[in-house]
Amino acid sequence: MSSKNVAVVGATGLVGNHMLRVLEERDFPIASIKLLASERSRGRKLEFRGETIPVEVLAENSFAGVEIAIFSAGGGTSKQFAPCAAKNGCVVVDNSSAWRMDPKVPLVVPEVNAKDVEWHEGIIANPNCSTIQMVVVLKPLHDAAKVERVVVSTYQAVSGAGIKALNELEAQTRAVLEGKAPACEVFPHPIAFNCIPQIPQSDAFIDNGYSTEEMKMVNETKKIIGDDAIRVTATTVRVPVHTGHSESVNVETKTKLTAEQARAILAKAPGVVVQDDLPNQVYPLATDSAGKGETFVGRIREDISHPSALDMWIVSDNLLKGAALNAVQIAELL
Amino acid sequence: MSSKNVAVVGATGLVGNHMLRVLEERDFPIASIKLLASERSRGRKLEFRGETIPVEVLAENSFAGVEIAIFSAGGGTSKQFAPCAAKNGCVVVDNSSAWRMDPKVPLVVPEVNAKDVEWHEGIIANPNCSTIQMVVVLKPLHDAAKVERVVVSTYQAVSGAGIKALNELEAQTRAVLEGKAPACEVFPHPIAFNCIPQIPQSDAFIDNGYSTEEMKMVNETKKIIGDDAIRVTATTVRVPVHTGHSESVNVETKTKLTAEQARAILAKAPGVVVQDDLPNQVYPLATDSAGKGETFVGRIREDISHPSALDMWIVSDNLLKGAALNAVQIAELL
Numbered sequence: 304m305s306s307k308n309v310a311v312v313g314a315t316g317l318v319g320n321h322m323l324r325v326l327e328e329r330d331f332p333i334a335s336i337k338l339l340a341s342e343r344s345r346g347r348k349l350e351f352r353g354e355t356i357p358v359e360v361l362a363e364n365s366f367a368g369v370e371i372a373i374f375s376a377g378g379g380t381s382k383q384f385a386p387c388a389a390k391n392g393c394v395v396v397d398n399s400s401a402w403r404m405d406p407k408v409p410l411v412v413p414e415v416n417a418k419d420v421e422w423h424e425g426i427i428a429n430p431n432c433s434t435i436q437m438v439v440v441l442k443p444l445h446d447a448a449k450v451e452r453v454v455v456s457t458y459q460a461v462s463g464a465g466i467k468a469l470n471e472l473e474a475q476t477r478a479v480l481e482g483k484a485p486a487c488e489v490f491p492h493p494i495a496f497n498c499i500p501q502i503p504q505s506d507a508f509i510d511n512g513y514s515t516e517e518m519k520m521v522n523e524t525k526k527i528i529g530d531d532a533i534r535v536t537a538t539t540v541r542v543p544v545h546t547g548h549s550e551s552v553n554v555e556t557k558t559k560l561t562a563e564q565a566r567a568i569l570a571k572a573p574g575v576v577v578q579d580d581l582p583n584q585v586y587p588l589a590t591d592s593a594g595k596g597e598t599f600v601g602r603i604r605e606d607i608s609h610p611s612a613l614d615m616w617i618v619s620d621n622l623l624k625g626a627a628l629n630a631v632q633i634a635e636l637l
Numbered sequence: 638m639s640s641k642n643v644a645v646v647g648a649t650g651l652v653g654n655h656m657l658r659v660l661e662e663r664d665f666p667i668a669s670i671k672l673l674a675s676e677r678s679r680g681r682k683l684e685f686r687g688e689t690i691p692v693e694v695l696a697e698n699s700f701a702g703v704e705i706a707i708f709s710a711g712g713g714t715s716k717q718f719a720p721c722a723a724k725n726g727c728v729v730v731d732n733s734s735a736w737r738m739d740p741k742v743p744l745v746v747p748e749v750n751a752k753d754v755e756w757h758e759g760i761i762a763n764p765n766c767s768t769i770q771m772v773v774v775l776k777p778l779h780d781a782a783k784v785e786r787v788v789v790s791t792y793q794a795v796s797g798a799g800i801k802a803l804n805e806l807e808a809q810t811r812a813v814l815e816g817k818a819p820a821c822e823v824f825p826h827p828i829a830f831n832c833i834p835q836i837p838q839s840d841a842f843i844d845n846g847y848s849t850e851e852m853k854m855v856n857e858t859k860k861i862i863g864d865d866a867i868r869v870t871a872t873t874v875r876v877p878v879h880t881g882h883s884e885s886v887n888v889e890t891k892t893k894l895t896a897e898q899a900r901a902i903l904a905k906a907p908g909v910v911v912q913d914d915l916p917n918q919v920y921p922l923a924t925d926s927a928g929k930g931e932t933f934v935g936r937i938r939e940d941i942s943h944p945s946a947l948d949m950w951i952v953s954d955n956l957l958k959g960a961a962l963n964a965v966q967i968a969e970l971l
Contacts, residue, residue, distance in 0.1 A: 452942050456790035456885035458832045458874065476810060491918040498792045498876060498883045500920055500936050500950045508915040512896055512938025512948075521941065534942035538885040538950065540792065542832060543877050549832045551790035551872040551885075562846055581842040584825040586834050602834050604846025607855065608786050608868035614846075616834045616872065 306334035309634075310369045310393075312361060312384065313376035314338035315347055317466050318398060321627035322373055323351050329631060339365055341376070366391045371637060373630050374398055389425025396427050396633045398626055400515075403428040403523060410526045413632040414573040415442040419529075420636045427633055430527060431519040432625025433457050433539060433548055436598045438527045439624075440617050441554065443572040444565060445528055448611075449557035453535045455520060457502075458542045458549035460589060461494060463621045464504060468494075472543060490541070499541040514539055547589025548621040552614070559611040562603050569600055574624070579603050587618035595620055596628050640668035643968075644703045644727075646695060646718065647710035648672035649681055651800050652732060655961035656707055657685050663965060673699055675710070700725045705971060707964050708732055723759025730761050730967045732960055734849075737762040737857060744860045747966040748907040749776040753863075754970045761967055764861060765853040766959025767791050767873060767882055770932045772861045773958075774951050775888065777906040778899060779862055782945075783891035786868045789854060791836075792876045792883035794923060795828060797955045798838060802828075806877055824875070833875040848873055881923025882955040886948070893945040896937050903934055908958070913937050921952035929954055930962050 309326070313319040319340070326333065338349055339361040347358045359365065361380070366372060366388040374381050374397040381401040388395050402408040409419035410428045415438050420427060430438070441450055461472045468489045475485035475495035485493040490504050501507045502516035509515060520537040542549075560568070570577050578587045579601035587599035598619040606612035619625060643660070647653040653674070660667065672683055673695040681692045693699065695714070700706060700722040708715050708731040715735040722729050736742040743753035744762045749772050754761060764772070767789075775784055795806045802823045809819035809829035819827040824838050835841045836850035843849060854871040876883075894902070904911050912921050913935035921933035932953040940946035953959060 454788045454887045454942070456872075458792070458876065473814065476814065480807065480810065480814075492922055493924055496878050497922055497924045498878060499922065500883070500885070501918060507918075511941065512915065512936070513941070536887060536940045536942040536946075536948055538790075538887075538936065538948055540883075540885065542792065544830050544832060549834070549874075551834070551874065553788045553870060553872075553887075581846065584835060584841075588826055588831055588833065590827055590831045602846070602872065606870045607845065607847070608788070608870040612870075614870055614872055 306332040307370045308335045308368055309333050310337040310339055310366065310372040312339045312372055312374040312380065314349060314358060315340045315344040316375055317462060318375040318622055318626045321622045322375060322630060323349065325623070325627045325631045327352055331631060331635065337365070337369060363387045366393045369393045371396065371634050373634060375626070375630070385426050394423065394425060394427065394637055396429060396630045398429040398630050400431065400519065402426050403430060404526065410523060411633050412438055412527055412629060413636060414439050415527055416529060417636055420633065429626070429630045429633060430523045431516070432463055432621040433459060433516065433550065434520050434523040434527070435625050435629050436548060436617055436619035437520065437550060437552060438524055439572070439574050439598045440569060440600050440615070441524065442528055443568050444554060444556065444560065445530065447568050448560045450533050450554055451557055452555040453524070453533065454553040455535065455537045456551045457537065457539045458544070459502060459539060460544040460546045460548055460621050461541065462546045463548065464489060469545060494541055494543055496543060500538065502539045502541055544589045545593070546620055546622060547592040547618055548625060549587070549589050550617045552617055553606060553612060554615070555609060555612040560613060562605050562613065565603050565613055574598055575600060577601065586616055589618055592618045592620050596623050598624055640666040641704045642669045642702055643667050644671040644673055644700065644706040646673045646706055646708040646714070648683060648692060649674045649678040650709060651796060652709040652956055652960045655956045656709060656964060657683065659957070659961045659965045661686055665965060665969065671699070671703060697721045700727045703727045705730065705968050707968060709960070709964070719760050728757065728759060728761065728971055730763060730964045732763040732964050734765065734853065736760050737764060738860065744857060745967050746772055746861055746963060747970060748773050749861050750863060751970055754967065763960065763964045763967060764857045765850070766797055766955040767793060767850065767884065768854050768857040768861070769959050769963050770882060770951055770953035771854065771884060771886060772858055773906070773908050773932045774903060774934050774949070775858065776862055777902050778888060778890065778894065779864065781902050782894045784867050784888055785891055786889040787858070788887040789869065789871045790885045791871065791873045792878070793836060793873060794878040794880045794882055794955050795875065796880045797882065798823060803879060828875060828877055830877060834872065836873045836875055878923045879927070880954055880956060881926040881952055882959060883921070883923050884951045886951055887940060887946060888949065889943060889946040894947060896939050896947065899937050899947055908932055909934060911935065921950055923952055926952045926954050930957050932958055
């Protein structure tokens, strides 16, 4: 594709920073780059391809001449500024949850539904991190055997909640090791040496008892795979891991798949790496996934409680495939 | 009951130590106590009710005059010595997996199947820690609505693997904080800031792809609740938590229960505490459970992927209800 004028909104955040690194590493064809952030980042400068670039404060007129804007700011920022950008003829790839379930906005994981990019009207949404890594594994199984129901429990890394959350994990861990009480600011309860069954860290729960993160996995899975008949239940849990979301996934299919068949299907699936060698204690691990772009799957076995289901363990870097990489892959489709 | 001559086998271990504390706290009627351990613990002394008691080396003749022996040693030790003890007229409460699935050995969680103690032939087995906390919650739901299938994913604390494992977590955590590589001896992979989908840490997997820990949850659940029709699939995962196992549990029932009905049933269930106040971010947490004897349940909701299922989050201290406390409760039934 021809070189593009690109803007990165939320460039100073954890995901924004990963976006810049992914754009560099994938040699994305960039004519010009504009780094945008909120008032708080005024005066900051960031490195990109060896140049030092000043961060500009995001405003409605920031998008003149910009062809692709990758947003990694909050939902509120996206709600306000993505339409301005789109009106200017810019295509927005948005990493927030603001537009994901909008019927006029494609929700895209390139390995799964790249062609949905075609019907965009200026905004394309990047899915939730936990959903992305699950659907790249579910889609090839769905094509082969029709996925009917999914029961997923997540083990989500702290970096998904941003830099302050990572700092809190470190401070709390040091406190506990010194026999002191951990202080909580970002998380509602201590995350060091604990598991918190609440994501996000505030305003998480809706009337049906699910968290908004859980409902993202339920609803986004159907939209991305393009089949409303897939039923999903999720329990999303924060664990004291820096980077790399892990997921325990039970998949009921219409046609029975053996573990061997599933492994063969997944070995050929784009973006998926099968790590499943039990005698050698090989299976996906969060710490191994950090910094890698693939989604790793292992512990694949036939569910002994169901005539046609599989259990598996899916791991991916939540900042890369779960956020920055997937967004840049969407931009590459344009 | 009249005071008993009691022996604790494996008294110097993490669970053995908790056994002594539980015997003290519950004022167990003890005429005499004998502390037994392997050759490695020769010469050690332990405190019990203010007295310093020398640890004796376990031998076949250790059980003369002993009425109740609580074993918390490895499966090999139990296989060898529990029959010797039973032959001497001693009743063994065994915390290893050696006897659990033996049809002549009752497998008991006092809140669930206390009456199974009656048919013992000298040995009573204490179930796996992950199973105990799950069945105290499942049993009242089974009585009310018949549990048909369970999909469980665990978040298991490091203390379940013993003192060396806890030391490894601490050493690895310090190493990572200092930017060094974590060294592994107990666990096959780093546990600090990671999730390992393998329990136990060696010889874990069987031919069907499940781990032995997972199969314990499958088989022990049926035996304790006394219904072979209950189908269970489990994925058991070690997380960097000191004490307190957490479980994400999906429960399919024959009769539909609302979340409110389930909460009402569990609020009255023995040994269970409902912690489920989402607006105030109240749900069970591993760190809160440590040192407590109850099993805590929250995040109770109707599964939107199934006409008659519930999702819930179950947490308990794996060394207490999951091991020492349950064993002492069994001894109290005698």
